Amino acid sequence: MTTQDGTRLALWRVRDDAANPPVGTSDVFLTHGTFSDKRICLGMAKHLASLGCCCWILEWRGHGSSGASATAFNFDTVAQCDVMAALDHLGACRTLSVESENRPQRGQFLPNLQPHSRAMGQKGG
Incomplete structure (x- = not known):
């Protein structure tokens, strides 16, 4: 999978074909932390x-x-570029049957947070 800035990301699928899915189960999106x-x-x-x-x-x-x-990145890059690219790749809005005008938008989930301005690994503010 490739992001809008050309970075190749790994997106792994984990499923158990032998499992008997209970009613209401769906896809689950996970990601790790910084280190x-x-x-x-x-x-x-x-x-x-x-x-x-x-x-x-x-x-x-x-x-x-x-x-x-290829360039310095921060938490905003991960959230706005990488996570959005993964969700786009998975077709999250189509899977959730969300109408296009009502689909999740960038900044919708944590709108009051200020952007993290430092690149990861840099010291200072």
């Missing part, structure tokens, strides 16, 4: 898959099997 990769999410993903969910794990740029970013 980790998909391995931190695998236990939860395998458990949810055993319950019938199809789990997707996004590895951030510069982590695990994802490519390095």
Whole structure:
């Protein structure tokens, strides 16, 4: 999967074809924190898959099997570029049957937070 700025990201699918999906289960999107990769999410993903969910794990740029970013990046980049690219790739709005004018928009979920201005790994403010 490739982001709008050309960074290649790893998106892993974890499912258990032998599981008997309970009613109402759906796809689950997971991602790791700053100093980790998909391995931190695998236990939860395998458990949810055993319950019938199809789990997707996004590895951030510069982590695990994802490519390095050509430029400095921060949490905003991960949220606005990488996560949005993964959701677009998975067709999240179509899967959720969300009308296009009502689909989730960038900044909708945490609208009052100020952007994180430092690039990851940089000191200072």
